Amino acid sequence: MPLGQRSGDNSESRYCGTEVAYNDEIENTLTANLTGGFDFIVAPLLNPSYRPSKAKAPPVGGLHVPPFAGSDLILSPSQWSSHVVGKLSTWIDLDSENDILASDSEITLKQELSWASHLSLQACLLPTPPSGECANYARCVNQALEGLSSMQLWLRMPLTCNEVEDVESTQDEDAACKVNSTQIIKEDSWECWNTFRMLSEHHSQLSVALDITESLPSPNALKRWLGEPVRAAVLHTSAFLTNKRGYPCLSKRHQMLVTSFFNHNIQVVLSGMPQQLVDVSEGSSASEGSEKGSEGNGQVSVHPLRAYVDYISHLYKRMPPLTEQERFEMSYRDFLQAPLQPLMDNLEAQTYETFEKDNVKYSQYKLAIYMALRERVKEEDAETAVTVLMVVGAGRGPLVRTALEAAQEANLKLRVYAVEKNPNAVVTLHSLVALEGWKDLVTIVSCDMRSWEAPEKADILVSELLGSFGDNELSPECLDGAQRFLKKDGISIPSAYTSFIGPITAAKLYNDVKAHNDMAHFETSYVVKLHSVAKLCPPQSVFTFEHPNWSPKIDNRRYKKLTFEFSPDMGSAAVHGFGGYFDATLYKDVHLGIEPATATPDMFSWFPIYFPLRVPLYVPAGSTLVAHFWRCVSSTKVWYEWSVTSPAISPIHNPNGRSYWVGL
Numbered sequence: 001m002p003l004g005q006r007s008g009d010n011s012e013s014r015y016c017g018t019e020v021a022y023n024d025e026i027e028n029t030l031t032a033n034l035t036g037g038f039d040f041i042v043a044p045l046l047n048p049s050y051r052p053s054k055a056k057a058p059p060v061g062g063l064h065v066p067p068f069a070g071s072d073l074i075l076s077p078s079q080w081s082s083h084v085v086g087k088l089s090t091w092i093d094l095d096s097e098n099d100i101l102a103s104d105s106e107i108t109l110k111q112e113l114s115w116a117s118h119l120s121l122q123a124c125l126l127p128t129p130p131s132g133e134c135a136n137y138a139r140c141v142n143q144a145l146e147g148l149s150s151m152q153l154w155l156r157m158p159l160t161c162n163e164v165e166d167v168e169s170t171q172d173e174d175a176a177c178k179v180n181s182t183q184i185i186k187e188d189s190w191e192c193w194n195t196f197r198m199l200s201e202h203h204s205q206l207s208v209a210l211d212i213t214e215s216l217p218s219p220n221a222l223k224r225w226l227g228e229p230v231r232a233a234v235l236h237t238s239a240f241l242t243n244k245r246g247y248p249c250l251s252k253r254h255q256m257l258v259t260s261f262f263n264h265n266i267q268v269v270l271s272g273m274p275q276q277l278v279d280v281s282e283g284s285s286a287s288e289g290s291e292k293g294s295e296g297n298g299q300v301s302v303h304p305l306r307a308y309v310d311y312i313s314h315l316y317k318r319m320p321p322l323t324e325q326e327r328f329e330m331s332y333r334d335f336l337q338a339p340l341q342p343l344m345d346n347l348e349a350q351t352y353e354t355f356e357k358d359n360v361k362y363s364q365y366k367l368a369i370y371m372a373l374r375e376r377v378k379e380e381d382a383e384t385a386v387t388v389l390m391v392v393g394a395g396r397g398p399l400v401r402t403a404l405e406a407a408q409e410a411n412l413k414l415r416v417y418a419v420e421k422n423p424n425a426v427v428t429l430h431s432l433v434a435l436e437g438w439k440d441l442v443t444i445v446s447c448d449m450r451s452w453e454a455p456e457k458a459d460i461l462v463s464e465l466l467g468s469f470g471d472n473e474l475s476p477e478c479l480d481g482a483q484r485f486l487k488k489d490g491i492s493i494p495s496a497y498t499s500f501i502g503p504i505t506a507a508k509l510y511n512d513v514k515a516h517n518d519m520a521h522f523e524t525s526y527v528v529k530l531h532s533v534a535k536l537c538p539p540q541s542v543f544t545f546e547h548p549n550w551s552p553k554i555d556n557r558r559y560k561k562l563t564f565e566f567s568p569d570m571g572s573a574a575v576h577g578f579g580g581y582f583d584a585t586l587y588k589d590v591h592l593g594i595e596p597a598t599a600t601p602d603m604f605s606w607f608p609i610y611f612p613l614r615v616p617l618y619v620p621a622g623s624t625l626v627a628h629f630w631r632c633v634s635s636t637k638v639w640y641e642w643s644v645t646s647p648a649i650s651p652i653h654n655p656n657g658r659s660y661w662v663g664l
């Protein structure tokens with residue numbers, strides 16, 4: 001039974017599982033847990049005492065065959081695939097120096113994965129590598145991954161990062177009790193995960209299950225995991241506190257973590273014995289609304305973890321409903337899209353339709369135009385003065401409407417030119433002008449703004465030619481061409497824009513680019529609603545353009561070297577590329593943008609841009625990343641090149657725009 005219903009949310013994180021011990025009668029275990037409020041169980045597939053070297057049957061073709069597991073008939077195929085995650089034997093240690101143990105481990109791993117495939121399980125939980133060493137383990141998993149159809153392998157990792165923990169132990173010495181305090185260092189488990197997945201070449205079916213106990217690493221160390229392929233969080237009962245009424249609850253930090261798991265499609269798996277003394281008998285409030293099972297002796301039994309799953313369900317249901325914007329964006333999350341080429345290509349009606357729904361964007365423009373008009377026209381001229389306003393790149397006319405509304409609110413007169421090079425959008429512009437009765441106010445010009453010979457000069461030039469990275473849809477080149485018909489003291493809205501980038505962990509995006517199997521896709525930027533991504537450092541500004549630009553020799557080429565300091569408490573991290581954003585100054589302090597720190601709330605016209613790295617970059621804890629970005633311009637195209645020179649050197653991506661460019 002899902003944790004709850006959240007309108008518009010169909011993610012897997014609605015389903016909660018529980019880790020169970022080995023049991024010959026898995027059908028009873030499954031029934032008891034499904035009745036007890038769980039959706040699936042994480043169950044051992046083999047008897048924990050099984051060791052191939054001790055098996056009675058002789059090996060057949062290198063494998064000890066029967067009987068290493070129970071029959072597949074004990075559950076139906078749909079029960080196996082929908083309700084069971086296979087838990088591989090925890091004693092497995094493929095990197096052991098003990099040859100027998102290493103050999104038993106390899107045989108068992110293969111047998112278990114083969115059995116799990118036979119049962120069509122959706123996922124298997126792989127035990128945590130027992131020591132830092134994992135090369136042999138990764139080799140065997142890698143071999144298995146080659147042959148798996150769709151089953152996911154979840155590598156179990158503790159959520160620890162270089163914490164020092166005081167452990168107290170009592171010692172009976174001469175009948176006097178002595179308390180010894182020792183310190184243990186919990187290593188950064190991310191390092192082991194990183195080694196394992198690098199050895200497995202970022203295989204898309206290899207993911208992580210994080211073990212959550214009572215202590216949590218720093219927020220920075222936690223953040224890294226959001227860009228990794230985490231599929232499950234094994235939440236131990238020891239992580240829970242007890243509330244005043246004796247029920248389990250979580251600390252604020254744990255609550256936030258679980259909520260962020262829900263938001264990132266990560267399933268919670270409860271594990272362990274109940275720690276809280278909750279009365280789970282019938283009639284107690286802990287069991288209110290709970291499914292109950294019958295003991296057979298007339299007594300009603302409640303699942304021992306019922307109070308825990310109820311609490312997790314409460315956290316799920318307590319999340320605010322998805323906003324309309326979140327619902328719209330849901331299907332775009334972490335989905336790579338080619339950026340628009342609005343200069344070379346003509347946008348389609350559907351694309352204009354989406355732009356035009358973004359009221360926030362137009363209200364910012366309206367405010368900017370209103371302020372510019374009020375400041376430009378003197379009070380005494382208000383009755384007579386007519387301001388010439390040109391919308392360059394008018395599309396189907398929303399900025400024309402915005403400008404007319406701003407003028408009306410400012411009580412000022414306007415003469416508008418709507419310049420648009422897309423003949424299809426011009427058709428709609430004509431019908432809009434006729435429909436609204438704007439014939440005397442608006443002149444439509446079907447032309448490229450760079451070549452239009454305007455009949456008069458403009459007081460205000462309004463445009464919206466911005467891409468996710470600011471200048472990447474060639475606003476600078478277009479506006480440089482259009483400013484010929486702007487008065488020397490005229491105003492450009494926007495007056496400036498700046499691009500930003502920040503390093504990100506984005507395992508899913510990296511894998512999606514890699515799936516194309518060529519270099520060109522690694523030298524291309526993508527528009528993407530970044531979601532399962534870790535923003536490792538605050539983004540920094542890259543390129544700025546100002547308009548109008550009256551310098552005698554305009555040069556739109558740019559170069560920027562950026563230095564990002566990684567916080568030492570984050571631990572090490574993998575950088576799969578850079579998230580790109582922009583911020584635009586429309587007029588004075590009216591701005592609009594998607595740079596995370598200053599993003600315009602509720603605006604959805606732009607998703608960020610993603611610049612991938614061909615090889616993921618390992619950044620050791622507390623080190624510095626140095627990145628370089630170039631904006632290059634030729635007579636026919638504009639393109640970006642990018643590279644990293646520290647802590648490792650990457651090739652320069654996209655030289656001469658060989659893989660990706662924007663046509664002029």
Ligand SMILES: C[S@@+](CC[C@H](N)C(=O)[O-])C[C@H]1O[C@@H](n2cnc3c(N)ncnc32)[C@H](O)[C@@H]1O
Pocket residue numbers: 342343346347352355356392393394395396397398399419420421422425447448449450463464465466478
């Ligand atoms: C991002 S859309 C914005 C459209 C509209 N202003 C709006 O807010 O919905 C940019 C528009 O500028 C047009 N455009 C781009 N470059 C142009 C150029 N050089 N001359 C004229 N129109 C151009 C495109 O065809 C497109 O309609």
